[in-house]
């Protein structure tokens with residue numbers, strides 16, 4: 001007889017998703033579940049019924065495919081608004097927290113149209129920009145050529161499966177990427193792999209917010225992050241000396257009805273320790 005009352009791990013197995021993904025779905029969808037103290041409890045029949053009407057696997061994989069398609073479509077307008085909406089302050093505020101050295105080899109994962117990539121390339125020896133969207137990369141390529149930057153390599157790849165050997169980079173940046181990722185710890189673990197010992201990961205993203213429309217209109221999978229969850233995930237991915245703080249500037253976005261959101265930005269860093 002299968003168990004009727006399931007814990008988080010058992011429910012994840014039944015749904016065919018990781019426990020991280022199930023925790024995300026629990027925050028965002030009407031999953032039949034109860035929280036008793038710190039533990040989640042699920043009823044097999046209720047979950048199977050919910051699956052039949054909603055299908056959680058389609059929910060997660062379609063969501064990630066949607067992100068790529070979305071950025072392929074919006075690449076030209078993304079670039080224009082990105083340049084207008086984020087003042088030069090954005091890069092300066094990051095670089096004030098994360099000192100760069102001229103000889104560094106840096107990766108910018110989810111580089112988009114290359115806003116941060118360009119600023120990095122003006123300051124370090126080599127920058128590798130990675131993005132899942134070929135259209136975003138096409139604009140990044142044009143931007144680097146216009147700026148005569150020859151120390152940038154642009155690569156079409158998935159953040160969770162980077163085509164680089166272990167210990168490749170001194171710094172790994174990810175600006176506004178993580179809220180599009182269904183399993184942030186998986187991606188942070190991949191960042192840890194490609195970093196050299198003592199290398200630093202730098203995550204810039206939005207703080208927790210309640211603008212639910214970004215999920216449907218901007219293909220965000222997370223409504224921002226709390227400092228505590230970012231610190232915990234960095235630890236889980238193997239980083240130490242985690243630091244999470246407000247970046248000191250906001251992210252601006254507008255929906256199709258002209259409704260605007262101004263969301264605080266957060267900066268999280270961690271270091272890959274010697275093993």
Ligand SMILES: C[S@@+](CC[C@H](N)C(=O)[O-])C[C@H]1O[C@@H](n2cnc3c(N)ncnc32)[C@H](O)[C@@H]1O
Nearest residue numbers: 071110111112131132133136158159175176180
């Ligand atoms: C909001 S944009 C941020 C772009 C850039 N970092 C910036 O700050 O302007 C998010 C970028 O992440 C890319 N992206 C989303 N999911 C990805 C994934 N799983 N792997 C690689 N890139 C991804 C998107 O294609 C998009 O270019």
